[in-house]
Amino acid sequence: MTASPTILEMRSITKEFPGVKALSDVSIEVKAGEIHAICGENGAGKSTLMKVLSGVYPYGTYAGDIIYQGQEMRFKDIRSSEHAGIVIIHQELALIPELSITENIFLGNEPGRGGVIDWEAAKTEAIQLLARVGLNDDPDTQIKNIGVGKQQLVEIAKALNKSVKLLILDEPTAALNEADSQHLLDLIRGLKGKGISSIMISHKLNEIEAVADSITIIRDGKTIETIDVSANGVNEDRIIQGMVGRVLENRFPEHESTIGEVFFEVRNWTVQHPLTAERLVVKNSSFIVRRGEVVGFAGLMGAGRTELAMSIFGRSYGTYLSGRVFKDGEEIQLRTVSEAIEHGIAYVSEDRKTLGLNLLDDIKRSIVSAKLSKISKASVVDKVAEHTVAERYRKSLRIKTPTVDEGVNKLSGGNQQKVVLAKWMFTDPDLLILDEPTRGIDVGAKTEIYGIIRDLAAQGKGIIMISSELPELLGVSDRIYTIFEGTITADLPSAQADPETLMKNMTSKRAVSR
Amino acid sequence: MSTTTQRKRSGGIRELGKMFGGGQSSGRQVGILGALVVIIVIFQIATGGLTLDPTNLINLVNQNAYVLILAIGMVMVIIAGHIDLSVGSVAAFTGIVVATSMNSWNLPWPLAILLGLVIGALIGAWQGWWVAYVGVPAFIVTLAGMLIFRGGNQFIGNSATVPVPDAFTVIGGGFLPDFGPDFGYSNPTLLLGLLVAVIVVIQEIRLRRAQTRMQSEKAPLWVSVVKVLILLGIVVYATLLFAGGRVGTSFPVSGIILGVLVLAYSFVTRNTTYGRHIYAVGGNWHAAELSGVKIKRINFFVMMNMSILASLAGMIAVARSVASGPGDGVGWELDAIAAVFIGGAAVSGGIGTIVGSIVGGLVIAVLNNGLQLLGVGVDRVQIIKGLVLLLAVGIDVYSKRQGRPSILGLMNRRRTASPGDQNATPIERPVVEPTNNAESTSRSQSTTPN
Numbered sequence: 019m020t021a022s023p024t025i026l027e028m029r030s031i032t033k034e035f036p037g038v039k040a041l042s043d044v045s046i047e048v049k050a051g052e053i054h055a056i057c058g059e060n061g062a063g064k065s066t067l068m069k070v071l072s073g074v075y076p077y078g079t080y081a082g083d084i085i086y087q088g089q090e091m092r093f094k095d096i097r098s099s100e101h102a103g104i105v106i107i108h109q110e111l112a113l114i115p116e117l118s119i120t121e122n123i124f125l126g127n128e129p130g131r132g133g134v135i136d137w138e139a140a141k142t143e144a145i146q147l148l149a150r151v152g153l154n155d156d157p158d159t160q161i162k163n164i165g166v167g168k169q170q171l172v173e174i175a176k177a178l179n180k181s182v183k184l185l186i187l188d189e190p191t192a193a194l195n196e197a198d199s200q201h202l203l204d205l206i207r208g209l210k211g212k213g214i215s216s217i218m219i220s221h222k223l224n225e226i227e228a229v230a231d232s233i234t235i236i237r238d239g240k241t242i243e244t245i246d247v248s249a250n251g252v253n254e255d256r257i258i259q260g261m262v263g264r265v266l267e268n269r270f271p272e273h274e275s276t277i278g279e280v281f282f283e284v285r286n287w288t289v290q291h292p293l294t295a296e297r298l299v300v301k302n303s304s305f306i307v308r309r310g311e312v313v314g315f316a317g318l319m320g321a322g323r324t325e326l327a328m329s330i331f332g333r334s335y336g337t338y339l340s341g342r343v344f345k346d347g348e349e350i351q352l353r354t355v356s357e358a359i360e361h362g363i364a365y366v367s368e369d370r371k372t373l374g375l376n377l378l379d380d381i382k383r384s385i386v387s388a389k390l391s392k393i394s395k396a397s398v399v400d401k402v403a404e405h406t407v408a409e410r411y412r413k414s415l416r417i418k419t420p421t422v423d424e425g426v427n428k429l430s431g432g433n434q435q436k437v438v439l440a441k442w443m444f445t446d447p448d449l450l451i452l453d454e455p456t457r458g459i460d461v462g463a464k465t466e467i468y469g470i471i472r473d474l475a476a477q478g479k480g481i482i483m484i485s486s487e488l489p490e491l492l493g494v495s496d497r498i499y500t501i502f503e504g505t506i507t508a509d510l511p512s513a514q515a516d517p518e519t520l521m522k523n524m525t526s527k528r529a530v531s532r
Numbered sequence: 533m534s535t536t537t538q539r540k541r542s543g544g545i546r547e548l549g550k551m552f553g554g555g556q557s558s559g560r561q562v563g564i565l566g567a568l569v570v571i572i573v574i575f576q577i578a579t580g581g582l583t584l585d586p587t588n589l590i591n592l593v594n595q596n597a598y599v600l601i602l603a604i605g606m607v608m609v610i611i612a613g614h615i616d617l618s619v620g621s622v623a624a625f626t627g628i629v630v631a632t633s634m635n636s637w638n639l640p641w642p643l644a645i646l647l648g649l650v651i652g653a654l655i656g657a658w659q660g661w662w663v664a665y666v667g668v669p670a671f672i673v674t675l676a677g678m679l680i681f682r683g684g685n686q687f688i689g690n691s692a693t694v695p696v697p698d699a700f701t702v703i704g705g706g707f708l709p710d711f712g713p714d715f716g717y718s719n720p721t722l723l724l725g726l727l728v729a730v731i732v733v734i735q736e737i738r739l740r741r742a743q744t745r746m747q748s749e750k751a752p753l754w755v756s757v758v759k760v761l762i763l764l765g766i767v768v769y770a771t772l773l774f775a776g777g778r779v780g781t782s783f784p785v786s787g788i789i790l791g792v793l794v795l796a797y798s799f800v801t802r803n804t805t806y807g808r809h810i811y812a813v814g815g816n817w818h819a820a821e822l823s824g825v826k827i828k829r830i831n832f833f834v835m836m837n838m839s840i841l842a843s844l845a846g847m848i849a850v851a852r853s854v855a856s857g858p859g860d861g862v863g864w865e866l867d868a869i870a871a872v873f874i875g876g877a878a879v880s881g882g883i884g885t886i887v888g889s890i891v892g893g894l895v896i897a898v899l900n901n902g903l904q905l906l907g908v909g910v911d912r913v914q915i916i917k918g919l920v921l922l923l924a925v926g927i928d929v930y931s932k933r934q935g936r937p938s939i940l941g942l943m944n945r946r947r948t949a950s951p952g953d954q955n956a957t958p959i960e961r962p963v964v965e966p967t968n969n970a971e972s973t974s975r976s977q978s979t980t981p982n
Contacts, residue, residue: 332824377815
């Protein structure tokens with residue numbers, strides 16, 4: 019109700035993908051000169067909303083209106099939104115490492131005439147822009163030679179050069195350390211003073227609490243509420259409540275767990291980022307899995323869940339620093355994927371299209387691909403056995419396909435996921451690590467997959483389930499670990515956990531034990 | 533109702549498609565096979581029957597056997613996602629060493645052939661090591677190899693031509709020795725034809741047995757009968773053609789070597805774990821690695837195998853031209869690569885078959901041969917070959933980008949997709965996986981427009 023005028027209003031934005039409504043009637047209002055935070059769980063629709071705003075999804079592919087500075091905007095691509103002064107800075111920076119700071123700032127926007135770049139002007143301009151973001155590095159420095167924190171500042175300088183009026187920051191501090199984050203947040207506050215509004219997406223609620231003037235909470239593609247921080251104040255609990263407060267539907271299989279003894283244990287696991295040596299993506303993590311137990315791993319994007327799983331599975335991610343793995347009381351070595359498979363460990367990856375399946379292949383070949391030796395003699399594949407195996411899984415997992423000779427690219431997401439599950443069940447694992455097993459598949463298929471998971475546990479297998487969906491974790495797992503910034507922060511029996519507790523442990527190191 | 537007849541028909545056509553490698557790329561291959569038949573018919577008419585003349589056919593096989601052998605190795609390299617530019621130079625290098633070994637060191641020819649294969653293996657191990665274990669792109673490694681082994685050839689041979697003894701020439705331009713009573717046809721060729729005919733029938737019987745055991749939807753019997761009859765017709769026709777040449781000629785030895793290699797490598801790529809792994813690495817190496825495939829070993833193997841086949845091709849070419857020289861093998865890599873791509877392999881790897889590549893190679897061979905018979909100059913032949921390559925791959929790339937099958941594969945694709953596709957198959961889901969991973973896709977989405 020204050021006097022400051024509205025710079026942006028997105029009215030009733032609805033965006034549908036085939037089969038899924040990503041955004042449904044989402045509205046958001048950003049006032050001039052404010053920092054507006056958008057909060058929501060992974061997959062709530064935050065990024066989709068920002069893509070609508072920045073023209074990645076052009077006008078016509080969504081329903082609803084974008085009113086910007088009093089005018090209705092119809093962006094047809096990123097260029098047209100940038101032209102209007104809306105600049106988006108992505109979590110994964112879009113700088114070119116081999117080019118200099120100057121070259122990056124002016125990329126696609128080079129000063130000069132007739133295609134000939136005026137480097138003198140560019141450099142002078144670059145120095146001024148860098149000064150505005152508090153950077154005094156030589157503008158000729160190559161991007162790869164400055165740290166991530168400074169790269170983030172160069173991104174902002176680049177945005178300033180485009181005379182930005184509304185800056186969108188997607189997880190700006192995700193890759194930054196404490197000091198760099200602080201500097202960045204100060205800068206955003208400073209820009210606010212100069213009339214540049216910001217929309218900030220972040221999982222770090224303490225930062226939001228510190229800088230945001232208002233907060234819009236999105237859940238399941240819908241606007242839940244907008245909190246006016248300057249008027250009413252806010253605390254983390256309040257935000258969490260909005261983010262997770264949904265009705266738990268009864269779509270999880272009824273189950274009675276028969277949990278056996280501990281058979282798998284990881285001790286003091288520490289892993290380095292594959293490229294940045296100073297970044298530890300997994301820090302001194304220890305956990306156990308019992309037979310017949312479904313163990314959930316809860317954490318926000320970038321917390322290190324996938325990194326933990328993949329680094330254990332044959333060191334497929336990052337650089338192993340330290341840690342030991344025990345199975346059935348004996349220490350085992352898992353240096354390669356085939357060793358991991360030999361030891362009865364299976365990993366169903368988060369991204370089935372790029373990591374889980376060869377999309378050029380057909381169903382039957384995909385199913386046997388992780389343990390071809392099981393159906394071959396002297397390296398010759400027994401195609402009859404292959405077909406029989408594939409048929410068995412097609413029936414038992416109810417993979418919807420006319421034949422197992424069909425290409426996997428013709429299947430829906432849920433059925434592709436069943437093929438991946440079949441592929442790993444075929445390796446006879448004792449421990450199945452499922453990374454976001456229900457990502458991107460519809461509700462019906464999800465329920466089926468939950469059933470499969472519980473069946474596997476009932477057979478005495480240990481299951482690790484990594485998921486961003488808290489209701490799913492609570493509904494399917496027996497026990498849940500929370501992970502934040504590469505560290506395991508809590509170990510909670512699901513019977514005693516609720517979304518608020520989990521979210522608290524997922525967003526801060528100060529573990530709240532219950 | 534109509535759906536059942538449609539299903540039957542599609543099953544039959546799919547079975548026929550499987551003759552040429554099966555899998556998702558079969559549509560393209562059936563198309564290219566059709567193109568080959570059309571080209572042969574056109575030239576047969578245009579040359580007034582000279583194309584399908586025994587002497588011409590024997591020549592055609594002899595002239596092209598070595599390029600087709602290269603195509604076998606090349607398609608495996610390309611399926612795995614690499615390329616090999618060094619094959620011509622490797623062939624020439626092996627050729628000169630083998631020729632010198634017989635000419636100057638009096639090595640018996642069987643030992644010389646063995647030496648040639650060992651050289652190929654060593655060169656392959658060298659290149660494979662760079663590609664697989666050091667991680668230098670195969671394009672660069674083999675570009676270097678192209679220079680190194682071309683230079684090696686000229687260094688060893690002093691840029692001169694080295695002749696080879698007569699006994700050795702059998703593998704290049706030789707024929708099977710005739711025997712038995714004279715029917716007016718070459719008896720060994722007839723025998724060979726009979727052997728192929730028997731194999732064709734046995735294969736079909738085995739296929740049907742396997743289908744019975746799999747309890748899968750079996751193609752109706754008439755499809756099998758028609759298929760076998762068509763194949764037998766081709767075999768009989770080809771046998772009589774090759775057997776009916778000048779006295780003393782038969783189906784060429786180089787063609788037999790090629791045939792054996794095609795069968796062996798088709799088996800390896802289709803039925804062995806090695807073959808599966810090659811496709812897996814080329815199709816999605818991330819997924820392959822996470823499935824326990826030893827990627828480095830596979831890359832090493834395909835590069836090494838290619839050089840061994842290049843050495844064999846080099847020896848066959850030397851045997852055919854009765855001497856090894858400094859200009860041997862120039863441009864062969866391009867012929868082999870063209871054959872592979874015309875034969876339906878994907879530029880990005882993961883797709884391709886041995887048989888398809890052979891058919892692709894034959895398309896070039898017949899074009900070459902037919903145009904020459906018509907008196908078209910080498911200059912224009914090259915232009916036409918270039919356009920054919922561009923057209924074949926261009927159609928493929930275009931159709932993939934449009935998410936549609938190629939014109940050649942269109943008919944086939946529509947039929948193979950027909951069982952139950954009325955509602956069940958959303959052809960191609962959008963690149964953006966919408967629901968829960970909106971965050972993770974944002975990067976790839978957003979970087980493109982910049």
